Amino acid sequence: MNNRLEPSPFGRGASLTLYACILLSMLLGGCATKSYVVLIPSPDGSVGEVVIKGEKGEQVLTQAGQAGTLDGRALQIEDKQIKEDFGATMAALPKIPVRYLLYFKAGTTLTAESESLIPKIIIEAQTRPAVDISVIGHTDTVFTDPYNMQLALKRASKVSELLNEKGLKANSLVIESHGKRNLLIQTPDNTWEPRNRRVEVSVR
Structure with a gap:
């Protein structure tokens, strides 16, 4: 039998959905239907695409609730059935990483909107049993490479200090300078671009 699951390159949502689909199909047991793959939305609501190829043909899943057996037959699964078949599996899936972008007015001074994200990052970290945090500093293209590497490190350190001051408890916290x-926004050298003056915080 030639059964294949093929993800389409639709980005983050597609890969997350395929990950969930593969787990659901492998861990399924005792269902009234033969083992099947069902497309479910990723946590951000996006839906990717999965191709199932088998003896009965090829099915392209593009909408939440669409499903197919591993031999290529099409199914449509109701939410109730998905919860009955896969509820425990979905509950056991690890949370996906969450990324925050914090922007700077100049130097190491955060914008007010970005500073308000600090408590939200703390709350997100508290929802994870063993949280790992990465804090990566960036600059725009004004000034020299050595200066910008130091400035980006200062920005990342500033955000790290704010997180610790607000009570962040993390299994590990890594600070980097890029x-x-x-660049978030591609520009030539010596270009003032506020969206490039940032720190990226990943919570996973």
Whole structure:
């Protein structure tokens, strides 16, 4: 039998959905229907695409609730049935990482809106049993590479200090500087771009 699951390159939502689908199909047991793969939304609400190929043909799943048996037959599964079949499995899935972007007016001064994200990051961290945090500093393309590497590190350190001051408890916290590498908005050198003056905080 030639059974294959093929993800389409639709980005983050697609990969998360495929991850859930594969787990659900492998861990299914005692269902009235043969083992099947069902497309469920990722936690951010996006729905990707999964292709199932088997002896009975090929099915392309593109909508939440669409399903197919592993031999390629199409199914439509109601939410109630999905919860009955996969509720325990979905509850056991690890939470996906959450990313926050904090922007700076200049130097190491956060914008007011970005500073207000600090408590939200703390709350998100508290929902995870063993949380890992990465704090990555960035700059725009004004000034030299060595200066920007130092400035980005200062920004990341500033955010790390604010998190710790507000009571962050993390299994690990890693601080990095990318300087003007990995721009959010691509610009030439010596370009003032507020959206590149940022720190990215990932909670996982």
